[in-house]
Amino acid sequence: MTARKRFVSRLTRQTLALVLAGGRGSRLHDLTRWRAKPAVPFGGKFRIIDFPLSNCINSGISRVGVITQYKAHSLIRHIQRGWGSFRGEMDEFVELLPAQQRIETSWYEGTADAVMQNLDIIKSHNPEYVLVLAGDHVYKMDYGTMLAAHVEEEADVTVGCVEVPVEEASAFGVMSVDSSYRVTEFLEKPENPKELPDKPGRVLASMGIYVFSTKVLFGELERDHKLNSSHDFGKDIIPSIIGRLRVVAFPFLDPVRETGAYWRDVGTVDALWQANLELIGVSPELNLYDPKWPIWTYQEQLPPAKFVFDEDGRRGMAVDSMVAGGCIVSGATVRNSVLFSQVFVHSFSEVNDSVIFPDVDIGRNCQIRRAVIDRGCRIPEGSRIGINLEEDHQRFYVSPKGIVMVTPEMLNQDYPHGL
Numbered sequence: 001m002t003a004r005k006r007f008v009s010r011l012t013r014q015t016l017a018l019v020l021a022g023g024r025g026s027r028l029h030d031l032t033r034w035r036a037k038p039a040v041p042f043g044g045k046f047r048i049i050d051f052p053l054s055n056c057i058n059s060g061i062s063r064v065g066v067i068t069q070y071k072a073h074s075l076i077r078h079i080q081r082g083w084g085s086f087r088g089e090m091d092e093f094v095e096l097l098p099a100q101q102r103i104e105t106s107w108y109e110g111t112a113d114a115v116m117q118n119l120d121i122i123k124s125h126n127p128e129y130v131l132v133l134a135g136d137h138v139y140k141m142d143y144g145t146m147l148a149a150h151v152e153e154e155a156d157v158t159v160g161c162v163e164v165p166v167e168e169a170s171a172f173g174v175m176s177v178d179s180s181y182r183v184t185e186f187l188e189k190p191e192n193p194k195e196l197p198d199k200p201g202r203v204l205a206s207m208g209i210y211v212f213s214t215k216v217l218f219g220e221l222e223r224d225h226k227l228n229s230s231h232d233f234g235k236d237i238i239p240s241i242i243g244r245l246r247v248v249a250f251p252f253l254d255p256v257r258e259t260g261a262y263w264r265d266v267g268t269v270d271a272l273w274q275a276n277l278e279l280i281g282v283s284p285e286l287n288l289y290d291p292k293w294p295i296w297t298y299q300e301q302l303p304p305a306k307f308v309f310d311e312d313g314r315r316g317m318a319v320d321s322m323v324a325g326g327c328i329v330s331g332a333t334v335r336n337s338v339l340f341s342q343v344f345v346h347s348f349s350e351v352n353d354s355v356i357f358p359d360v361d362i363g364r365n366c367q368i369r370r371a372v373i374d375r376g377c378r379i380p381e382g383s384r385i386g387i388n389l390e391e392d393h394q395r396f397y398v399s400p401k402g403i404v405m406v407t408p409e410m411l412n413q414d415y416p417h418g419l
Contacts, residue, residue, distance in 0.1 A: 011147040012060035016127035019052050020111050021135030022069030027268045029397050030407045034415055038135035039075035041357050043279055043288060044322045044338050047078055050297045052133045058293050059143040062092040067114045069099045069107060074419050082298025110232035116221045130217050134208035138275060139263040140293050146250045150211040156245040160209030162252050162263050163202045169193040173206035173234040175249060183247040188234040262286045269399040273372050276338045276355045280322050302326035302341055314347055359416055374407040376416030
């Protein structure tokens, strides 16, 4: 693959990004019962969709459509509040594209169908390139370098890819490439994927990121629309064009180390919990404190976090943790945990190795370990969560790796407004 350059502003100005944000996220169980997966909180103050949207803005792509469908209220509300400050007269926007049955009388039937049903809107923006993104992955990426590679390689379609362990391959589209990174085979979620010849135990997985030359996209969508298919990019569009069009893989690499860059599919409770806790390390792979690549979001005007009481046995403190604004740790101990905004931990409680979503109230004398506590939960005084998994199985969801997930409904409480 030829050397990649910093993005050229002309390319990014001629690009329309489409963020596919309609997924159910069923592997997150009750966390997506009332919200779409891209709206799930992440990293102490963000939502998952903030990462691809921030990547667009930081890459110089200021024309973005967000395609929504499944339980999208909180997602739509978040985007309206946090991403509505663009200059329309400069042709800058983050535009919501809910399922409107513009072509068919059905909901979106697949990722390709979601784009197809908005074809008239896409044409009205007259882009030269269309960047298709998944709205449910966490990473930082300069899409301009991928656009530049697409042009340099004279590709019809460019597919972003990362290396993953072969045992995780069944969750992804897996591809084979030749020496010039032209894609020779693409299989969606294969049971027996081909390992990389020079790296046994590893496969090349699709990130769900595609750059299309616009005419190619239109032609392939219209062709697929006439077929009896699942109308999905990974299952139908990409496999059907291998060998017929020039499809090139774009390895997502760390620009400094030239090794695999940080990219996480946080589609399970275990993965979501682990990715959040990775952030509190001394030098995490995903640096949220990088002023050169900020992650943008909507945030309320909240007071600073507060830690009160300094007595033996009743000391408000947090160690090796991230604590967002509006939190009060009152005579309690928080270790190796992430507290989102407006979490109140009352006296004599201990929170360890846990992810606490916004607006959670943890009563006195509670013990919480290896847990994900959903937004708005009111944890009763004296609760023990993550201490006895057999008991937790009776009340909550316990993941394969023993992470306990608690939602308001599991506590017979109402979900909060604006979750």
